[in-house]
Amino acid sequence: MRYENLDVWKRSFRLSVTIHKLFSDNRNFGFKDQICRSSLSVPSNIAEGLERDTEKDKARFMVIAKGSVGELKTQIMIAVEIDYIELHLGQSLSDECEEIGRMLGSFIKTLRSNI
Helix, strand or coil, X not given: CCHHHCHHHHHHHHHHHHHHHHCCCCCCHHHHHXXXXXXXXXXXXXXXXXXXXXXXXXXHHHHHHHHHHHHHHHHHHHHHHCCCCCHHHHHHHHHXXXXXXXXXXXXXXXXXXXX
């Protein structure tokens, strides 16, 4: 199974690109670094996990990716509250985080059932 073919990887990849573009000119370097790093962590951990040999290792990296989705969603919510992104866009990005989280949750269950 190639990670590049998974919808969850494709969606998290696109979300990370969107976050990086949105915050490219943000001068709050601490916040910018943190939100970009959490968005980058999601597709990166999916990719790393799927390059592992065992289902247990794969599931562990999907759990890490799922945690990063929660972190990213929180940071998006904060970005809305401090007026770094508009409410409508923030809601759309948060919804995408929710969907990616659900997809990862299902994938984790599938991987664990094969252990």
